[in-house]
Amino acid sequence: MVSGGAFRRYDAATAEVKRVWTHPRHRRIYLTTGPRQPEAVRLYPASGYDPQFDVADRPTRGPLAFVKDLHLHT
Template sequence: MSGRTAEVRRVRMSDPAVVPLLAGLHLEYTARYGGNDELARYPETDFAPPYGAFLIVVQDGETVAGGALRRFDAVTAELKRVWTHPGHRRSGLGRLVVVELEREARARGYRRIFLTTGPLQPEAVELYLASGYEPQFDTGARPESGVLGFTKSFGG
């Protein structure tokens, strides 16, 4: 992680420090997929305790990464909004976010995580595979549309 201290903060989605994360996601989704309503799909309450969480990573006072989880079902959390600022990628921050979200999921009693990403986000696919997530699709196929699902179980 580039030698600088990264502070993980648990925040509400309405916290002003979340704005750079959501703006960055919006820009990426628009650039990669055109019009996209993904960020408006779920209410803020989905990402709040007791069933959800929203995390950001702050370095030098700047929000550089983050992500959220929400309840998918009684035993499954869904990861959403996982993002790292383009200038900070490949520095371990994405992995830090995933590990912290997994910790939050376990603390809330979830035994499994489900997530999806898009086919035009190869760095996300790489992150989830490297983090031990099982692809729910043929990794040899290169779809240009749809969603790519992943799962990971903790046991329990």
Template sequence: MSMSRSVFHVGQHDPLAAPLLAELAIEYSSRYGRTPGEVHADLIGYSAGHFAPPHGDLLIVVEDGEPVAGGAFQRFDANTAELKRIWTSSAHRRKGLGRFVLEQLEAEAARRGYTRIYLTTGPRQPEAVALYTAAGYTALPRDVVKSVGYVHPFEKLLAVDSEAIPA
């Protein structure tokens, strides 16, 4: 069990995010094709503002000095944050870190004034579907993406934070 857990809010090019994004690229590559390099380029290809305040965030969970999990959100619309890049290092799975990341992202999105979370996950990620369902997300009608198949969209309504900063 970890002795020390911290959450850091960073930019997508921060060194703390690098190992998780690199492993995420390998995982997506193995599930959906394309090279890890191509997937990694897509992951970091968003402009820095997508996952930066005031409309977005990227957080990394560090245990005992090691980045072990992370996730991000960006503005989807005035009331909705879209979750992206939720990831747990393969060496640290099955410890509740995915749920912890979700809770941290939801709390930060609510603090920023968002009242709804939206996300999609791919058809080859049943563990992600299980996580979102267990965390109270509602499945929306599936959409077909030509290159992937059916993506699984989800939403969750957030409690309104009276101290929220408008998104």
């Protein structure tokens, strides 16, 4: 098994992610956002995610991918 988890629904639009685990060999997070979410483009690197695109290029098309290796943050 690689990973597992659960979520708890609060209402039709809100849920909390709970009890998430990942096998140590697969502890890596990959997420994406789009160029119309500049807050996320700034937030993810500030939270330790590495952009998988040239940030200086200011892409106008997405998705914009970020990766964080959790082995480095344990």
